[in-house]
Structures are given as C-alpha cells and as structure tokens.
Amino acid sequence: MTPAAASMPALQAELGPIQDGRATLRIAGGWQIHDQLPALEPIASRLEAASELKSLGFQADGLTAWDSGLVSYLTSLIDRCQQRGIAVDPAGLPEGIRGLLRLAYAVPERQGARRTKKSISFVQQVGEQALALTRSTGEIMAFLGEAVLAFRRLLAGQARFRKADLWLNLQEAGADALPIVSLVTFLVGLILAFIAEAQLAAFGAKIYVADLVGLAMVIQLGAVITAIVLAGRTGAAFAAQLGTMQVNEEIDALRTLGIAPMEFLVLPRLLALILMTPLLAIYANLMGILGGAFVANVAGDITLVEYFIETQKAIGWNDLIQGLISATVYGAIVAVSGCLRGIQCGRSASSVGLATTSAVVTAIVFIVIAAAVLTLIFNALGL
Amino acid sequence: MTAPPPHIEVESVTLAYGDFVIQHDLSFRIRRGDVYIIMGGSGCGKSTVMRSLTGLLAPKTGRIFYDGTSFWEMPAHERARTMRRFGVMYQSGALWSSMTLSENVALPLEQYTTLSPAQIRAIATYKLALVGLRGFDDFYPSEISGGMQKRVGVARAMALDPEVLFFDEPSAGLDPLSARLLDELILELRESLGTTMVVVTHELASIFTIADDAVFLDPETKTMLTTGNPRELRDHSDLPKVRAFLNRGAS
Ligand SMILES: Nc1ncnc2c1ncn2[C@@H]1O[C@H](COP(=O)(O)OP(=O)(O)OP(=O)(O)O)[C@@H](O)[C@H]1O
Ligand SMILES: [Mg+2]
Numbered sequence: 001m002t003p004a005a006a007s008m009p010a011l012q013a014e015l016g017p018i019q020d021g022r023a024t025l026r027i028a029g030g031w032q033i034h035d036q037l038p039a040l041e042p043i044a045s046r047l048e049a050a051s052e053l054k055s056l057g058f059q060a061d062g063l064t065a066w067d068s069g070l071v072s073y074l075t076s077l078i079d080r081c082q083q084r085g086i087a088v089d090p091a092g093l094p095e096g097i098r099g100l101l102r103l104a105y106a107v108p109e110r111q112g113a114r115r116t117k118k119s120i121s122f123v124q125q126v127g128e129q130a131l132a133l134t135r136s137t138g139e140i141m142a143f144l145g146e147a148v149l150a151f152r153r154l155l156a157g158q159a160r161f162r163k164a165d166l167w168l169n170l171q172e173a174g175a176d177a178l179p180i181v182s183l184v185t186f187l188v189g190l191i192l193a194f195i196a197e198a199q200l201a202a203f204g205a206k207i208y209v210a211d212l213v214g215l216a217m218v219i220q221l222g223a224v225i226t227a228i229v230l231a232g233r234t235g236a237a238f239a240a241q242l243g244t245m246q247v248n249e250e251i252d253a254l255r256t257l258g259i260a261p262m263e264f265l266v267l268p269r270l271l272a273l274i275l276m277t278p279l280l281a282i283y284a285n286l287m288g289i290l291g292g293a294f295v296a297n298v299a300g301d302i303t304l305v306e307y308f309i310e311t312q313k314a315i316g317w318n319d320l321i322q323g324l325i326s327a328t329v330y331g332a333i334v335a336v337s338g339c340l341r342g343i344q345c346g347r348s349a350s351s352v353g354l355a356t357t358s359a360v361v362t363a364i365v366f367i368v369i370a371a372a373v374l375t376l377i378f379n380a381l382g383l
Numbered sequence: 384m385t386a387p388p389p390h391i392e393v394e395s396v397t398l399a400y401g402d403f404v405i406q407h408d409l410s411f412r413i414r415r416g417d418v419y420i421i422m423g424g425s426g427c428g429k430s431t432v433m434r435s436l437t438g439l440l441a442p443k444t445g446r447i448f449y450d451g452t453s454f455w456e457m458p459a460h461e462r463a464r465t466m467r468r469f470g471v472m473y474q475s476g477a478l479w480s481s482m483t484l485s486e487n488v489a490l491p492l493e494q495y496t497t498l499s500p501a502q503i504r505a506i507a508t509y510k511l512a513l514v515g516l517r518g519f520d521d522f523y524p525s526e527i528s529g530g531m532q533k534r535v536g537v538a539r540a541m542a543l544d545p546e547v548l549f550f551d552e553p554s555a556g557l558d559p560l561s562a563r564l565l566d567e568l569i570l571e572l573r574e575s576l577g578t579t580m581v582v583v584t585h586e587l588a589s590i591f592t593i594a595d596d597a598v599f600l601d602p603e604t605k606t607m608l609t610t611g612n613p614r615e616l617r618d619h620s621d622l623p624k625v626r627a628f629l630n631r632g633a634s
Contacts, residue, residue: 032544033492033496033498033506033543033544034495034496036497036498037498037502039499039501039502040501040502040505067544067576068506068509068510068541068544069498069502069506071509072502072505072506072508072509072510073502073505075505075508075509075512076505076508076509095575096571096574096575096576097575099571099574099575100513100571100572100575103513103564103567103568103571104509104512104513104517105512106515106564107512107515107516107517107564108517109517109518110517110518110519114518114520114521115521115522247480247525346525347480347523347524347525348480348481348523348524348525349479349480349481350480350481351481
C-alpha cells in the first residue's frame with residue numbers, strides 16, 4: 001500500500017516449542033486489514049493437536065503496526081483455544097490490544113443465540129413446498145373473506161378510511177393510466193385489423209374487419225389488456241407501498257391504533273380499481289376500435305363511416321356487459337393481489353421486491369383463470 | 384511549539400435544505416484523535432452537520448477541511464477516496480435489511496480489502512463482539528431489538544478501522560450498561576488506534592466521560608453558541624443556555 005509498508009518486516013505468527021504445557025506465539029511485523037493477513041488454520045490446528053498444551057502466551061516485541069486485522073485473528077484463535085480448554089494469557093500483548101480483547105469478551109455470548117444451519121432432504125423440501133401451497137391458499141381465502149367483511153362495513157357506512165386516499169387512488173389507478181392504456185390498445189386494434197384485413201381481403205369480405213376487431217376488443221381483449229397493464233402499473237405499486245409500510249412498522253402502528261389495515265389501506269385501493277377498471281376498459285375498447293378503423297381506412301379503403309356502422313351492427317349490449325363484468329372482476333383481482341402481497345411482505349428491502357414481483361404474477365395468473373371461467377359462465381348463460 | 388494542524392476544520396459553514404437555513408456561520412476545529420461532541424437541542428441540525436462532514440450534503444457557503452484540503456472542492460473521485468476513511472453510524476441505524484448482521488459488517492471489508500472470506504467473517508464476528516453482540520452474526524436486522532440495531536450500526540462503521548468515526552446518537556435507546564460499554568469502546572478505540580471521533584449525543588453522562596471538546600448548536604439563533612470541553616462549559620460557561628443544557632436545566 002504505502003511505500004513504508006514495503007520496507008516493514010513481513011508479518012508473521014510463529015508458535016514456539018511447548019514447555020511445561022505452555023507455548024508462546026510470537027507475533028511480528030505489520031498486521032493491517034489493508035494488507036494480507038496469514039490464515040488462522042495452520043497455527044490453530046497445531047494448537048488443537050498438541051494434547052499436552054495447557055496455556056498459550058504471546059510475545060509481540062517485533063510487532064510494528066496492527067489494527068482489527070490482528071485483533072480479529074487473536075479473537076478467532078482464543079475462541080478455538082477456549083473450545084479446547086487451553087487457557088490464554090494476553091499479558092505479552094500490547095496494552096491497546098488487551099483493552100480491545102477485554103471489550104470483545106466483556107459481554108458473554110447469549111445462550112441459544114447462535115444459529116446452526118440445518119440441511120434439508122429432498123423429500124422434506126417437497127413436503128414443505130406442498131404445505132406452503134396449502135398455507136398460501138388458506139391465506140388468500142382469509143384475505144378475501146376479510147375484504148368482503150370490510151366491504152360490508154363500507155356499505156353499512158362503518159368502514160374507517162380517509163376519503164382523500166380514495167380520491168388519490170382513483171386518480172392514480174384511473175386517469176394516470178390513460179396514456180399507457182391508449183398506446184397498448186390502439187396498437188392491439190391496429191395489429192388485429194392488419195392481420196384480419198390481409199386474410200379477409202382474399203374473400204372480398206374486408207368490411208368484416210370491423211366485426212372482428214370490435215367483438216374481440218369488447219368481449220375480452222379490452223378488459224384483459226387493461227387488467228394486465230393495471231397489474232404491472234397499479235398492482236405492483238400497491239404491493240410496494242404496503243410492503244414498505246410493513247418494513248417500516250407503519251402497518252403495526254395502524255393496528256395498535258385499532259385501525260384495521262384491511263379497511264384503511266386495502267379498501268380504498270380495492271374500490272378504486274373496481275370502479276376504474278371498467279371505465280378504462282370502455283376507453284380501451286374505443287381505442288382498439290379506432291386502431292382498427294385506422295388500418296381499414298388506410299389499407300382497406302373502407303370509409304370511417306362504413307367502419308363504424310359495421311362495428312355498431314356487430315356489437316350487442318350482451319357483448320358490452322360481458323366485457324364490463326370481466327373488467328370489474330379483473331380489477332378486483334389486481335387490487336387484491338397487490339394488497340395481499342404487500343401486507344404479507346417481510347421486513348427487508350428485498351422482500352419488498354419479492355412482494356412486488358409476486359403481486360404481478362399472482363394477478364396475471366388469476367386474470368387468466370378468471371377469463372376462462374367467465375367465458376364458460378357467459379356461454380352457459382347464453383349471453 | 385506550534386499546535387499540530389487540526390484533522391477536521393469547519394470554516395464559516397452555512398447549511399441549508401433549499402432556502403431553509405438550518406445552521407449558519409459554523410466554525411470549529413477537530414484535533415486528530417479527539418472525541419468531539421456535537422450537542423444541542425432536538426432538531427437544531429446536529430445530524431445535518433454530520434451529513435455535511437460525511438459528504439452527503441454540500442454546505443451552502445463556507446468550507447470544510449480534512450488535513451488542510453477543502454473537502455467539498457475536491458474532485459468527486461478524491462472526495463470518494465477521503466470518504467472511504469470515514470466510518471458512519473446513522474441515527475436510524477440504516478442497516479441493510481436483506482443482509483445478516485455479519486454481512487452488514489463484512490460488506491465494506493469485501494469491497495475494500497483483499498482478505499479471504501474466512502478472515503472477513505472473523506473480523507465481522509470480532510466487531511460484533513466489541514459492541515456486545517457475540518453470536519448474533521446470522522440474524523437479520525429485523526430480528527433484533529432497536530438498541531441492538533444501533534450497536535450493529537456502530538460495528539459496521541468500525542469495519543474498516545477508519546480514521547474518523549461519526550456516531551449519530553449511538554447511546555440513545557441503550558441500557559446504562561451497554562451505553563457504558565460503548566463509551567469504553569469509544570475511549571479504547573481512540574487510545575489504541577488513534578481514531579478521531581465525532582459524536583452527536585444528548586447523554587450527559589456519556590458526554591462528560593468521553594468528550595475532549597465539543598460544539599454547542601442553538602436552534603433559536605441557528606448558529607453555534609460556543610465550543611470547548613463540556614466539563615468546563617458546564618462549570619464555567621458564561622452562557623446560561625449552555626450551562627442549563629449541561630446541568631439538565633438546573634443551574
Ligand atoms: N431532508 C430534509 N429536508 C428539509 N429539511 C430537513 C431535512 N432533514 C432535516 N431537515 C430539517 O433540518 C432541521 C435539523 O434536522 P436534524 O436532523 O439535523 O436535527 P438534529 O439536531 O439531528 O435533531 P435530533 O436531535 O432530533 O436528531 C430540522 O428542523 C428538520 O426539519
Ligand atoms: Mg439527529
């Protein structure tokens with residue numbers, strides 16, 4: 001490091017011969033953490049091997065410089081000696097080192113504090129994963145149940161939360177999401193129309209591009225795309241907010257005040273998404289249809305008026321209602337996943353990251369499942 | 384015989400967040416190897432002074448010198464090198480929550496030394512033992528008490544045996560015995576390694592035990608009232624505010 005370090009005598013630790021059960025460790029040179037330190041092992045294992053050894057002393061006349069590098073070497077050595085029942089006599093060490101050693105051993109180790117790592121067998125791992133799965137299903141169910149109860153208190157006018165939070169969430173989940181929803185759904189409408197136009201042109205049935213794009217958007221795509229955008233945008237934000245509050249003990253502070261986090265934190269977010277997702281989905285449908293009209297007009301020579309009349313003919317109220325019901329359900333799924341993962345968050349920065357990831361994944365998985373289930377139900381109802 | 388140059392010199396420094404002035408016209412010198420106390424009422428800007436000494440907040444006006452070099456006028460990479468010689472313990476702990484206590488202390492060592500993992504772990508264990516946390520190496524910060532977190536903050540600040548240690552209220556929230564152990568540690572580190580220590584604290588017992596010198600900040604006039612050894616200030620200061628502070632309000 002420094003030029004002086006080069007001329008310093010090399011650091012060394014040498015174990016002298018054992019006489020009358022006593023050995024002396026000679027320490028010399030510069031022992032600093034910014035240089036190299038010798039490994040503990042050779043000396044430690046020689047000490048442990050010498051069965052007649054009863055006590056260890058030190059001789060440090062040649063010591064030129066030292067810091068924690070030396071003291072930590074000595075504490076590790078002393079720990080090993082204590083395990084073997086070798087007494088350590090620090091008298092030969094410089095004053096400062098003795099002071100630090102005294103402080104390091106001033107507080108005895110608390111009983112049972114130290115952790116030992118257990119290795120887990122494969123079978124046990126599989127079992128634990130299975131148990132974790134049932135436990136997490138149980139937790140989701142319990143969360144849903146609590147959310148329903150909170151909703152009931154809301155309808156009874158007893159829920160405790162701040163109206164300002166609700167407005168803020170409505171704005172953040174709704175209006176602020178317009179640009180990204182516009183972009184994505186317009187492009188989806190555009191792409192759908194492009195593909196459909198190329199295929200239908202062969203049959204001279206270009207005008208049916210309007211039917212295809214309109215129905216696809218209104219029945220399913222508008223709602224699904226909106227929900228997935230919201231899962232990445234809003235659901236992730238919910239998980240990160242609540243997770244950080246969990247890390248900072250803010251949720252505990254609410255609980256001790258007698259305020260249920262379910263009402264105070266989850267309810268406004270759930271309401272915001274349940275109200276906003278259908279609205280955004282309607283908007284998404286419009287944007288998708290606009291995208292389709294744009295392609296049909298530019299590439300297919302269909303006038304905008306023709307396109308919109310055809311779209312109007314194709315889409316019925318039943319289709320619109322299907323789409324809106326789906327959007328509401330997806331909105332609830334996104335909000336519940338975000339809040340659930342946020343509240344379940346651990347106490348560290350990395351667990352906030354995990355909570356956010358898991359919120360998005362949970363939301364998307366359940367959106368896909370819900371889409372399938374809803375389609376079956378709507379079919380059965382003949383909508 | 385001339386006095387050795389001060390380790391840290393603060394020269395007519397004004398500190399502000401935006402336009403909100405916290406303290407103005409601060410000037411004091413910290414000698415190498417001293418335990419220097421920054422004291423004053425809650426909210427007067429002690430932590431803010433520490434932020435500017437440790438490179439987190441540039442002073443609005445004035446200069447801070449380390450060994451005669453102006454800290455805030457250095458090029459960024461040199462300031463970073465100077466900062467590497469600091470150890471800082473934050474008022475709120477600021478432990479890395481996703482690392483174990485041992486990993487918290489080991490991180491600076493992994494980054495700035497070439498020691499083997501076993502040696503780094505030994506040093507981390509030793510530093511934790513110094514603050515009375517032997518055996519807690521593998522705990523996470525969220526699994527220990529508030530006072531223990533404070534002490535891990537101290538252990539982490541000491542990891543690289545820095546030239547200057549900054550402690551922001553190290554003994555707040557500690558029981559009297561742990562607080563005394565910490566005072567002993569501060570004195571021992573000063574004695575054996577010659578570390579300069581800048582300590583923000585309100586604990587009078589601790590101030591009178593460890594302080595060599597101190598600066599007293601006033602929240603009302605937003606500037607320093609005086610500097611000097613707290614024991615002497617307590618008994619001989621002609622400023623009633625300072626005497627009252629150091630005598631717990633009784634005069
Ligand atoms: N990031 C910030 N932005 C604006 N003002 C701040 C900021 N941090 C602190 N302050 C203000 O600076 C003032 C001093 O804060 P500081 O944390 O330095 O006080 P302190 O003396 O350390 O108090 P305590 O003893 O309670 O820790 C306070 O009035 C606070 O409002
Ligand atoms: Mg402070």
